[in-house]
Amino acid sequence: MSYFANWDSESSAELSQDKADRRAVPVKKAECSRPTFSVGLGLETLAISCLSIALLTDMREIRGMWKSPRSLFVVLVAAMLSLSLFIIGKSQVEGEAGELATRILELYKFYQPASMLQTEAHVLDKPKFEVADVHCHWELEADPQGLVEAMDRLGISYAVNLSGGWGKRLESMLNRYKRFAPARFEILVNIDFSEIDQPDFISKWVKFLEEANESGAAGLKVFKDLGLTIRDKSGKIVPIDDSRLDPIWEKCGELGMPVLIHAADPLAFFEPIDRFNERIMQLGRHPDWSFYGPEFPSREEVIRQRNHILEKHPRTTFIGAHIGNSAEDLSHIAEVLDEYPNFVVDISGRVAELGRQPYTARRFFLDYSDRILFGTDRYPGRVNQPRHRIYYRFLETQDEYFDYHEHDFPPTGEWKIYGVFLPDSVLEKVYHLNADRIFRH
Numbered sequence: 436m437s438y439f440a441n442w443d444s445e446s447s448a449e450l451s452q453d454k455a456d457r458r459a460v461p462v463k464k465a466e467c468s469r470p471t472f473s474v475g476l477g478l479e480t481l482a483i484s485c486l487s488i489a490l491l492t493d494m495r496e497i498r499g500m501w502k503s504p505r506s507l508f509v510v511l512v513a514a515m516l517s518l519s520l521f522i523i524g525k526s527q528v529e530g531e532a533g534e535l536a537t538r539i540l541e542l543y544k545f546y547q548p549a550s551m552l553q554t555e556a557h558v559l560d561k562p563k564f565e566v567a568d569v570h571c572h573w574e575l576e577a578d579p580q581g582l583v584e585a586m587d588r589l590g591i592s593y594a595v596n597l598s599g600g601w602g603k604r605l606e607s608m609l610n611r612y613k614r615f616a617p618a619r620f621e622i623l624v625n626i627d628f629s630e631i632d633q634p635d636f637i638s639k640w641v642k643f644l645e646e647a648n649e650s651g652a653a654g655l656k657v658f659k660d661l662g663l664t665i666r667d668k669s670g671k672i673v674p675i676d677d678s679r680l681d682p683i684w685e686k687c688g689e690l691g692m693p694v695l696i697h698a699a700d701p702l703a704f705f706e707p708i709d710r711f712n713e714r715i716m717q718l719g720r721h722p723d724w725s726f727y728g729p730e731f732p733s734r735e736e737v738i739r740q741r742n743h744i745l746e747k748h749p750r751t752t753f754i755g756a757h758i759g760n761s762a763e764d765l766s767h768i769a770e771v772l773d774e775y776p777n778f779v780v781d782i783s784g785r786v787a788e789l790g791r792q793p794y795t796a797r798r799f800f801l802d803y804s805d806r807i808l809f810g811t812d813r814y815p816g817r818v819n820q821p822r823h824r825i826y827y828r829f830l831e832t833q834d835e836y837f838d839y840h841e842h843d844f845p846p847t848g849e850w851k852i853y854g855v856f857l858p859d860s861v862l863e864k865v866y867h868l869n870a871d872r873i874f875r876h
């Protein structure tokens with residue numbers, strides 16, 4: 436596993452080098468043909484020997500042959516010659532095939548086949564309509580002016596930072612971004628759910644929501660640790676639908692603050708880490724993203740808890756991060772959307788999933804065009820692993836079999852994606868109209 440660990444950073448340079456040198460990498464024909472020739476020679480000699488035996492021995496005179504020392508000598512020499520040639524050939528094949536196999540396995544570690552398909556490719560620097568990126572994370576180091584410039588370049592009207600936090604951090608976030616360009620930034624707050632056992636937990640955080648709303652915060656973001664890893668003092672993992680949290684969801688509804696919630700995770704993170712796991716490479720890089728095992732609730736249970744709060748708080752708008760974490764099963768998330776009108780989803784971090792099922796995904800976009808929001812899980816102008824242009828290409832074009840990433844390796848799974856060429860009416864809703872409704876822009 437060691438080479439996986441640092442794959443994100445240093446190995447990517449190595450990979451780029453590999454990519455540049457890849458003309459030198461393919462297995463040369465000569466290497467394959469030489470050993471084949473050796474075996475062929477052995478087999479040919481064997482065949483010739485058999486033929487000479489047949490010629491020398493007439494079936495009717497077979498007894499006579501065995502009596503003739505000369506014939507017998509010829510047969511024996513031919514047989515020995517063919518046998519030795521065969522053995523030499525075979526060992527040469529095994530030796531060279533072994534070397535070849537080792538080399539192929541070595542290459543396979545970084546296997547990243549370059550598609551030879553010659554199909555249309557569109558590079559979209561700007562989206563067809565203005566975009567609201569409702570799923571961003573940036574830190575206080577990000578220069579607000581730089582963000583605005585990047586947003587202008589990428590056609591983004593406003594960006595929502597989900598990492599607003601609370602206390603001093605939230606104050607700085609609001610001052611530095613929201614107050615700098617009120618129409619271009621929205622900040623969501625976070626809650627420290629690990630304080631759930633403290634007697635003033637609810638009064639403190641409900642008051643916090645009221646004040647945050649007053650100061651211009653636009654909503655609440657709930658991270659995936661709720662329901663998966665946060666424990667209360669009894670040692671039990673706090674379920675998302677813990678009734679102690681009800682006043683929080685209720686208050687958000689009352690204040691008109693949407694709750695963007697990340698519940699559970701991709702299906703593969705709840706599966707055993709074995710050779711059948713479709714995200715094994717990713718789990719190799721981030722072993723802590725595996726929630727497989729008795730210490731974690733099942734994925735279905737976490738999703739059930741999430742759905743339970745949707746049901747209990749119909750006045751609150753919930754945004755399911757990452758297609759509500761059911762991008763692998765769009766028929767399931769469609770049912771959830773049908774059942775809970777206060778639920779919408781964002782597409783952030785799931786273009787890899789959507790784009791590998793273009794027919795189903797396109798149908799989903801058309802059927803739920805009012806319920807899907809644009810988001811990237813990045814921020815505008817992020818140099819390392821940007822996403823916006825790929826998302827535009829995915830949503831707008833009919834391009835086939837292209838990379839869903841700008842890393843040197845596929846970060847999610849070893850596949851490529853297809854565009855869903857959304858019609859303008861759907862595209863505009865996904866790009867910003869749905870977000871405008873929810874964030875009141």
Ligand SMILES: [Zn+2]
Pocket residue numbers: 570572597756812
């Ligand atoms: Zn996120």
